[in-house]
Amino acid sequence: MAENEIIIIGAGPAGIAAAIQLKRSGFNPIVFEKKNIGGLLNNANLVENYPGFPGGITGPDLVILFKEQLESFGIDIIYEQVQSLDYDNELFTATTESNKIESKAVIIASGTKPKLSDGITIPSKIKNRIYYEVADLLELEEKNITIIGAGDAAFDYALNLARKNSITILNRSDNIKCLPLLYERVKDNNSIKYLSQIQVFEIDETATNKLLLKCRNNNEDIDIISDCVILAFGRELLLDFMTENLLKQKDELEKKELLHFVGDVNGRLYRQTSIAVGEGVLAAMKIAGKNRTK
Ligand SMILES: Cc1cc2nc3c(=O)[nH]c(=O)nc-3n(C[C@H](O)[C@H](O)[C@H](O)COP(=O)(O)OP(=O)(O)OC[C@H]3O[C@@H](n4cnc5c(N)ncnc54)[C@H](O)[C@@H]3O)c2cc1C
Structure with a gap:
């Protein structure tokens, strides 16, 4: 494990924004995505409330731009589902079918699943x-x-x-x-x-x-x-991969700013792309700031 590697679970708007911000701060984000870059945004008919697009932009077209931006920063996505995330001996371990990756901090941006x-x-x-x-x-x-x-x-x-x-x-x-x-x-x-x-x-x-x-x-x-x-009955949080052991330590790890939940997975009533993006950037800045003050 390299010191500057940070695991991000999910490449929807929240995970993408966190990855770009971490990369800008000299980190190497390890982004896992189980399906498609852009997450739920791939379904949006017309996004009219994301600044920068007068007249709106379709969800899939906005995702294409997000992808280009990821590529321009040289951020690779690992197309694998995180099956479990655990925390032991001051390290997180994300396990997929073919990978086991460790890092000192994790950003969970896994969004929601349909009811x-x-x-x-x-x-x-x-x-x-x-x-x-x-x-x-x-x-x-x-x-x-x-x-x-x-x-x-x-x-x-x-x-x-x-x-x-x-x-x-x-x-x-x-x-x-x-x-x-x-x-x-x-x-x-x-x-x-x-x-x-x-x-x-x-x-x-x-x-x-x-x-x-x-x-x-x-x-x-x-x-x-x-x-x-x-x-289309609504959605619920997607956190099935967190182990019992991690769930017990969740509050403390959040307080220490080692574990971050960003975007729709936060379970707020209001779920929008710009909120997810803002939370992704914020978590990345907290991780970078913590490392600078060491
Ligand atoms: C029909 C529709 C229209 C919308 N219109 C608008 C709009 O006009 N304006 C607006 O601002 N917002 C809109 N939204 C909301 C917006 O799409 C979401 O708020 C936004 O996508 C949330 O981003 P996120 O990154 O938090 O989660 P998501 O977009 O849900 O992304 C989460 C990602 O994590 C991945 N993932 C989950 N679990 C794992 C795992 N274990 N391992 C690896 N990957 C995993 C998922 O595959 C997914 O790609 C719309 C949503 C819908 C459904």
């Missing part, structure tokens, strides 16, 4: 046809897509996919939890149908290989046929 089916019966044979994000679906064309949910993500996914598909949003109540601006855009979009008071209780397959959503509207049963279903 699963929320009371909807889904047979295992079709589980791989149910999606929780849109990043892998952006090539779909002329499909009927049903999105279940009523928050920012559900409405943003709908606007994104409606460019080339017909979308139905199902909300189980009348309570809309998204930004008013997103709701207005959905209302004005002829390719999106929004239905409230629809409780989906089962999803199955039809004989023609479509998806059949069995729903209840007030006391009446209705069926909705769809090519693809996206569940």
Whole structure:
């Protein structure tokens, strides 16, 4: 282990920002990413609140710029999932399927994972046809897509996919939890149908290989046929890799500024790219500052 190596778990906006700042301060960030650089941002239809992009920028286009910036700093990403993170003898150990890497400080930027089916019966044979994000679906064309949910993500996914598909949003109540601006855009979009008071209780397959959503509207049963279903029920923190031993020491290690949680994984109510980026930079500066004052 080199003294200046710092492990970062996750290459979403928070991890990327932390890596760039650490590199600028003379450190060598070891960044693990289990899927794609950019994390959840790959799903964003139009990012309008990240400074520097008048008129907005799509999530995937912003990720391309993040990648270029990482490359310009010579920061390599290790495309492996951290399976466990432990702390012993003043050292963290991150273990992946083929690597075991140690460092004195760690930045956790692992974000969130989707909440699963929320009371909807889904047979295992079709589980791989149910999606929780849109990043892998952006090539779909002329499909009927049903999105279940009523928050920012559900409405943003709908606007994104409606460019080339017909979308139905199902909300189980009348309570809309998204930004008013997103709701207005959905209302004005002829390719999106929004239905409230629809409780989906089962999803199955039809004989023609479509998806059949069995729903209840007030006391009446209705069926909705769809090519693809996206569940957007909210997200929960992704911290499964922390060992019991580390969890016991977590508070103390945070207080000593050896362990940092940055971005969505912090569990705040408000989750945005600029917040994640700011927290990534802050953690990196604290690590660098600590080393300077030694
Ligand atoms: C539909 C949608 C629209 C959005 N629109 C906007 C917007 O307009 N403006 C805005 O500011 N924000 C927007 N956001 C929110 C923004 O995308 C997130 O706040 C931001 O991506 C959080 O960054 P993060 O780095 O904390 O986490 P994430 O982006 O979730 O990144 C975490 C990364 O860690 C990786 N990871 C997790 N566990 C491990 C592990 N064990 N080993 C290795 N890697 C791991 C994941 O694969 C992921 O790449 C939107 C989000 C969605 C879903």
